[in-house]
Amino acid sequence: MAVFSLRLPHELERRLGEEARHCGQPRSELIREALEQLLRRREQERLVARLTAAAEVLASDVSARAESLDVALDFLPADSEALALAEEAGSQERTEQPRPQQWWR
Template structure:
């Protein structure tokens, strides 16, 4: 595993040391976890920004927008059925009633 040195402000180094003592982990492990979380969050933000950009591009294109609305309308009955099944399952779980045989069997 490659290693590198890192300069931290005193306050941040103090807080890192306190957290390491509190949770019983090495400081290097805490830094790795923080870096992994930061990178995961930034990757997710870039992915979401790409989805938003693509959706906005489709929204500005009248023919693509019309096609998207048609597809959504085609899937609406199946979406409603799936939601009703999910709500029924959740309701049965909350009341302790046995679940019926799955519809796909």
């Protein structure tokens, strides 16, 4: 595991220490969690930006747009079948679950 030296403003260090005491975790663990969340969020933002750019390119190209609509129509029966199967499985799960007993009886 890598070791880092980090300079924090006094107020941020105070808040970090307060949170560490409050939740009973070491400060380093809180920093690792925060850094992981930040990196995950930024990766997701970059992915969404790339998907948006690709969608804009497809939407601006008339032939690509027509082809994607044709492909979507080809997959529509399979999508509908998958949705029906999922809904059927979900309704079976709900009916198979025992009803909770009333605690006051």
